[in-house]
Amino acid sequence: MEDLLKPDYGVLALTVCNFLLLVYLLKKFAWNRIIGALESREQQIAQDKLQAQQAREAAEKIKSELDEKLAQIADEAAKKMAEAVKMGETQKEQLLAAAKEQSERLAEQAKAQIEAEKNKALSDVRGEIARVSVLAASKVIEQQLNEDAAKAVVDRVLAEVKAK
Template identity: 80%
Template sequence: MEDLLKPDYGVMILTVCNFLLLVYLLKKFAWKGIIGALEKRERQIADDKKQAQEARESAEQLKRELDEKLAQIADEAAKKMAEAVRVGETQRDQILAAAKEQSERLAEQAKAQIEAEKNQALAEVRGEIARTAVLAAEKVIRQQISEASAQEAVNRVLEEVKAK
């Protein structure tokens, strides 16, 4: 067990020689390739970061443009909606005015028609009264009767007119 704790200088020298030989071989054949690959990877990462930043900026610019266009579209839609409401109100007012005018015209026509019918009815009544008076006078003359019987004949004729 004591032999395990004592250093073996031969093995130690061989290990150091192997390590130095390994460092020399790595430096001669692999070090440039490893360093080149690491530098290439570092450049690739830097380029990727730069492209990602540019893409982010481009996306933010596109988002700002789209937000502006959306705001413009919303403004245009609001303007068109207000215009449509205004046109609708104008048309409603025109329709109401036309309807009012037409109703007034119809009322005037109805009044004129009623007046004409009233005048016609009055003319008919006047004509009937005149005919009745003539008939009564004719009956009175034909009968040549007394005033009481004439009055009775007139009353009969008036009742006949009322009955019609």
């Protein structure tokens, strides 16, 4: 067991030589490729980070443009709604004015028709009164009666007219 605790300088020298030979061979054949691959990977990662940053900035720019367009659309929609409400109010006023005008015209026509009917009725009544008066006068003349008898005849004729 004691031999295991003592160093063997020959093995140690061979191990150091093997290690140095391995380092030399790695440096000569593999080290540059490994470093190149790592540097290439580092550049690729940096480039990917840059592209990601640019994509994020572009997305933020597009988002802000879309927000502006959305605000413009909302403003335009509000303006169009206000215009539509205003136009509706205008049309409402026009319809109300037209309806009022038509109702006034119909009322005037009705008044004119009532006046014409009234005049016709008055004309008919006047004609009837004239006819009755002529009839009464003719009966009074026919009978050549006194005043009391004429009064009685007129009253009788008026009663007949009322009965009709």
